[in-house]
Amino acid sequence: MKSSFCCNCSGSLGFGCLVQPRLGSTAFPPTKRKEQTDPDLFSTNRGQLSRGRNPEPRPAEASHHSQALATARARPEAGSLSRIRRLSSSLPATFRTCLSGRRKHTYGDGNHSCSSLYMASGQLSRAEALACSGCRHACHVMLYCDTNTLLFGSIPIRHIVLMQMRFDGLLGFPGGFVNLSEESLEAGLGRELLEELGVAFQILEEDHVDSCFAPASSPASSTSPRLITHFYTKKMEEGQIRAVETAAVTTATDHGQEVLGMVRVPLHSTKGGGGLASFLSHSFVGNARFQLLHTLLRLHLVAPEELREALARSLKIQARASEELRAALARVEGKTNLPHHSPAHTG
Numbered sequence: 544m545k546s547s548f549c550c551n552c553s554g555s556l557g558f559g560c561l562v563q564p565r566l567g568s569t570a571f572p573p574t575k576r577k578e579q580t581d582p583d584l585f586s587t588n589r590g591q592l593s594r595g596r597n598p599e600p601r602p603a604e605a606s607h608h609s610q611a612l613a614t615a616r617a618r619p620e621a622g623s624l625s626r627i628r629r630l631s632s633s634l635p636a637t638f639r640t641c642l643s644g645r646r647k648h649t650y651g652d653g654n655h656s657c658s659s660l661y662m663a664s665g666q667l668s669r670a671e672a673l674a675c676s677g678c679r680h681a682c683h684v685m686l687y688c689d690t691n692t693l694l695f696g697s698i699p700i701r702h703i704v705l706m707q708m709r710f711d712g713l714l715g716f717p718g719g720f721v722n723l724s725e726e727s728l729e730a731g732l733g734r735e736l737l738e739e740l741g742v743a744f745q746i747l748e749e750d751h752v753d754s755c756f757a758p759a760s761s762p763a764s765s766t767s768p769r770l771i772t773h774f775y776t777k778k779m780e781e782g783q784i785r786a787v788e789t790a791a792v793t794t795a796t797d798h799g800q801e802v803l804g805m806v807r808v809p810l811h812s813t814k815g816g817g818g819l820a821s822f823l824s825h826s827f828v829g830n831a832r833f834q835l836l837h838t839l840l841r842l843h844l845v846a847p848e849e850l851r852e853a854l855a856r857s858l859k860i861q862a863r864a865s866e867e868l869r870a871a872l873a874r875v876e877g878k879t880n881l882p883h884h885s886p887a888h889t890g
């Protein structure tokens with residue numbers, strides 16, 4: 544998570560080493576990603592100006608520019624970056640602040656946000672994201688593999704998907720902030736992965752899935768530069784995933800500090816309604832839950848109907864948890880019915 548480039552890893556695990564031998568890190572080469580895509584529950588309309596299934600009214604003066612921008616985004620090759628910049632400079636001032644990264648983005652009735660005004664769910668193309676000089680950038684990756692392992696000898700696990708428990712108690716993907724003045728998105732992500740997982744990865748541009756304006760973490764953060772999160776996926780072999788899990792607790796410099804542990808996402812459902820539903824009811828950092836859900840569908844790791852069911856159960860689990868928390872808080876505040884606290888036993 545921090546930018547120090549220290550690694551005290553053990554020897555190579557046989558996938559080739561991408562860092563200095565003295566670092567002795569495990570390393571994984573790039574993999575060619577051939578992932579299927581399809582229309583899904585969480586359509587992101589990547590690279591388009593459409594605002595999804597519930598379009599909001601668009602100010603008339605913006606529509607001409609928006610159409611031109613849409614065309615530029617739709618054809619990301621051949622000078623589109625400069626074209627997007629040129630077009631954005633001709634946008635009304637309120638629209639320009641969106642692209643320049645400052646979070647002052649109210650328009651008209653004040654209810655629209657940069658992401659909802661003319662971008663679907665805050666989604667933006669890679670070129671547009673890179674053109675945002677005033678934005679901060681963070682990259683995260685979902686590492687996953689297929690598996691034949693059976694839980695309790697009968698429940699197929701099907702896929703291993705890695706996330707991590709962060710220092711702040713939230714679930715997220717490995718990765719972190721990237722400094723675009725010093726490194727590319729992928730190089731920065733590789734640096735973060737080395738720190739957090741103790742493994743050198745070569746993440747490629749073709750592993751990039753989407754870029755998105757992050758939701759504001761608090762009202763107080765409304766004046767700070769906007770954060771764009773870039774999301775990647777990387778399919779690996781099961782042995783490589785196991786090696787990552789081992790390195791993450793043995794050689795990663797961030798282990799026990801910024802990263803409290805790697806976790807596998809349970810994709811199955813137990814008879815009692817646990818598994819994926821329980822996992823989804825936990826707290827996630829930023830838009831990590833959305834990234835997970837979208838990717839599970841996009842890669843066909845979970846069927847849409849299974850996911851719907853898990854989400855419905857998840858809401859019930861959360862409602863129950865809210866009740867428990869409210870009751871616990873009432874007990875703590877009222878200091879009634881608390882378990883009797885006795886001095887430590889001395890034996």
Ligand SMILES: O=c1[nH]cnc2c1ncn2[C@H]1C[C@H](O)[C@@H](COP(=O)(O)OP(=O)(O)O)O1
Pocket residue numbers: 544545681683714715716717718719720735757772801828829830831834
């Ligand atoms: O998994 C994630 N998905 C989307 N956004 C994320 C995720 N993890 C963190 N974030 C957001 C919120 C954080 O403030 C920034 C930076 O990420 P982080 O991993 O905390 O960065 P450092 O390791 O401290 O560089 O991105």
